[in-house]
Amino acid sequence: MLERVTGSELTEPTRLVVLRHGETAWNAELRVQGHVDAPLNARGLWQAERLAEALAGEGLAAVYSSDLQRARVTAEAVARAAGIGVVRADAGLRERAFGRFEGLTYPEIEQRWPEEARRWRQREAGFAPGGGETLEAFFARCVPAAAAIAARHCGQCIALVAHGGVLDCLYRAATRVGLQAARSWQLGNASINRLLWHGEGFGLVGWNDDAHLQRREGDEELPAADVR
Numbered sequence: 354m355l356e357r358v359t360g361s362e363l364t365e366p367t368r369l370v371v372l373r374h375g376e377t378a379w380n381a382e383l384r385v386q387g388h389v390d391a392p393l394n395a396r397g398l399w400q401a402e403r404l405a406e407a408l409a410g411e412g413l414a415a416v417y418s419s420d421l422q423r424a425r426v427t428a429e430a431v432a433r434a435a436g437i438g439v440v441r442a443d444a445g446l447r448e449r450a451f452g453r454f455e456g457l458t459y460p461e462i463e464q465r466w467p468e469e470a471r472r473w474r475q476r477e478a479g480f481a482p483g484g485g486e487t488l489e490a491f492f493a494r495c496v497p498a499a500a501a502i503a504a505r506h507c508g509q510c511i512a513l514v515a516h517g518g519v520l521d522c523l524y525r526a527a528t529r530v531g532l533q534a535a536r537s538w539q540l541g542n543a544s545i546n547r548l549l550w551h552g553e554g555f556g557l558v559g560w561n562d563d564a565h566l567q568r569r570e571g572d573e574e575l576p577a578a579d580v581r
Contacts, residue, residue, distance in 0.1 A: 365508035366551040368558075369499070370411060371523055372431070372514045374423040375400035376542045384458050386516075387451035387485070390421050400543035400566060401427040405434035407545065407565035413437060414509035417502050419446040419516060427543065428514035435512075445498025448516035452485030476533045488532050495519045496526045496555075503550035520546060527555040541566075 375397030379386050393401065404427065413435040418428035420442040428440045454462050454473075463470040472480040481487040486494075499513060517540040524538055525531070527548055539561040547558035 366549045366556075367503040367506045367508070368510040369503060369548040369550060369555075370408060370413070370510065370512045371499075371520060371546040371548055372404060372427065372512060373517055373520050373540055373542055373544060373546075374419075374421075374427040374514060375404070377423050379456075380542060382458065384456060385451050385454045385462070386423075387448055387455040388421070389455050391423055393423055393426055397423070397542065398426075401430040403565050404543045404545070405430040408512065409434040411435065411512075412510050413512050414506055415441060416512045416514065417441045417443055417446065418514040419448070419519070420444050421447055421516075424514045424516060428512070431512055431514065440514075443498055443502065445494055445501075446513060446515040446519055447495075449488070449491040449518040450484075450486040452482040454482045454485065476535070478532045491518065492522045492525075492532060495522050499523060500550060500555070503555075504552075523548060523555060524557070524560065527557040 375393045377386065377391040377397055378394045379389070379391050380397075381394065408431055413431070416428050416432040416435065416437050418424045418440050424446070425440060425442060432438070432440050457465070459470075462473075466482075469480075469482060473482070476488060478488045481490075495515070495518075499519075502511070502513065520540050521536060524546075525534075541561050541563050543563070543566060545562040545565070546560050547562075549556040549558055
C-alpha cells in the first residue's frame with residue numbers, strides 16, 4: 354500500500370530525479386540480471402560520470418540507491434558531483450528477482466521454458482519464474498519504498514538510482530498505467546527521469562532524457578558496449 358501524507362503534514366511536493374544505473378556487460382548481451390550483482394562495464398562507468406556531471410547543479414538533498422553495485426556505483430558518482438558524502442542504500446529499490454531466468458538471454462529462456470516465457474512476455478501479474486518474484490509483488494515492494502523515501506524529503510529534490518524494472522513500475526504509478534499494459538516508454542541506462550511526489554502518489558514531469566550521453570565535439574571515442 355502506498356504511503357499517504359495528509360495536507361496538514363505536507364507543505365511542498367518532493368522532486369525526484371529517478372535514474373537507471375549505467376550499462377553492464379549483461380545489459381549489452383541482453384541477459385536477465387535481476388538480483389545478480391553485476392558490475393558496470395567501461396561504457397557504464399562513462400555513463401555514470403556523464404550523468405553525475407549533468408546533475409551536479411541540480412541541488413540534490415540526498416541520493417538513494419538500490420543495494421546492488423551497478424546502481425550503487427552509479428549513485429556514488431552522482432553523489433560525489435553533488436557534494437553529498439553518503440549514498441543511502443535501500444533494498445526496496447532492487448530489481449525484480451527473476452529466479453532461474455537470471456543469467457540467461459531471452460532466446461535461452463524461450464528455448465528452455467516456452468510456457469513460462471509466454472507468461473512473462475504477456476506480463477501476467479501473478480506469474481513468477483522458479484525462485485523469482487511476481488510482478489504484483491515487485492510493484493508492491495518498490496513503489497512503496499520510493500514513496501516512503503519521498504515522504505522524508507518534502508520540498509526537496511532527491512535522486513533515486515535503481516533499475517529498469519523499478520523505473521517501469523514508477524512510470525506506471527505516475528501515469529496510472531496498469532501492470533499488464535504493454536510498455537511504450539524507454540528505460541535507457543543512465544537516462545534522467547523526473548517525478549513529483551505529493552502525498553497522494555507520484556506524478557510524471559519528464560522521462561528518458563539522455564542528452565548528456567550524446568557525443569560532444571572534442572570528446573574521446575565513447576567506450577564500446579561490452580559484449581563479452
